[in-house]
Amino acid sequence: MSIKLNRRNFALGTAGLALGAMLPGRAFAQETRSVTTIYGTYDIPVSPKRVVAIDSRLDLQPALALGLPVVGYGHSTPGSWVPVPAGLEFYGSEINIEQVLASDPDLIICADYDPDSVWWPANRLRDIAPVVTTSNDKPWKDAFRELAILLGREGEGEAAFAEYDALIADIKARHGEKLASRTVVSVQPAEGVFYMMNGSKMLQPQVLVDLGARTIPPAEGQDYDAGETPAEAFGDTLGQVDGIILATTSPEGAALLDGEPMWQRLPAVAAGALVASNGNINYGSIYSAIKVAQMVDELYGKMA
Known part of the structure; x- marks a missing residue:
């Protein structure tokens, strides 16, 4: 230049x-x-x-x-x-x-x-x-x-990456077995339904890939959420999931599905293996990526 x-x-x-x-x-x-x-x-x-x-x-x-x-x-x-x-x-x-x-x-x-x-x-x-x-x-x-x-500003950029990479390495060191054996996924709750946020262009899946975590991959060509999942399909979609990252914008968002019996029956929900963002984590950059990694760290800490 x-x-x-x-x-x-x-x-x-x-x-x-x-x-x-x-x-x-x-x-x-x-x-x-x-x-x-x-x-x-x-x-x-x-x-x-x-x-x-x-x-x-x-x-x-x-x-x-x-x-x-x-x-x-x-x-x-x-x-x-x-x-x-x-x-x-x-x-x-x-x-x-x-x-x-x-x-x-x-x-x-x-x-x-x-x-x-x-x-x-x-x-x-x-x-x-x-x-x-x-x-x-x-x-x-x-x-x-x-x-x-x-x-x-390459120097500032590399310094930011170093902070993120150090966090990822630390989580891997402490949760290696769970990363390999437990399935986690991010969902956005709504009234009576949820949206699985596992598209390739969304932030949460990118962080899960960096961690080497087991998750539900997107469908072929799926860039964003997986579409609306109704209550009758909750078990088929999340029945084998061990932990759930709730993509919410407020504390109230985390409670949107509390009254749904099919939600309460999910193994991850029954075990309390949930963490909520209370802010947008679907899209973002360095600070939200760090936040997602910290949420995953907390989530694995809730798993026996």
Whole structure:
């Protein structure tokens, strides 16, 4: 990558021109690096000062782990395990473009979903500041590593990986026999049904693979959840499972199936071999991967 010194240019676009007075009007020399993404080849700051991370799962987590000075994020509330600094702006689930503009970012990280959507509106954000991408179509470690390389923060990236790898190694050392002999899987409970979260692009299965854990593999071509499982099929689906990772967004979510007799009859449920996330673990990056690994560690601790 070439590195050169130039001056930040802020292309505001139609909406931005109407709101230009909201900005502090900073114009300063910045060292830049040339990068190539799905949006072409362009310059980004070597040391950005104000970073917006659009998706709290896919963008905010790696941005924080790489030591970027994040000023705000969108999509959803991060899990309690994500070390979010105090005072960050929240731009909404449907991204408030004017609010992002007022934050005066010099770099924006935005997951590479539909760039014309209201949730990841990269095409509009590119009128505010350079946009670099993350991707949920790749394993989380690949997406994290690519972002670290793109930003020239390989050292910070390797340090984050070292923390995760050390945790995985520790869990393997302490639960080796259970990893090989007990079957665990993640499910998301709902009213009278559940969804098995074992698709190849979901976070929990990636962590289970790293641990070498026994689990229920996805069907051929299954990227995301396995679809709705009704109460009458609970036994057929989870009857041979020893432990269950509950993908919930609140403590109430963990109790959604408590009144279902077929749920209570499952061996894992009867044995109390359950752990609940109380936050989104279906998708994410380094911090949620660590959280899933910690949940698996706790789950094996509940098995005799």
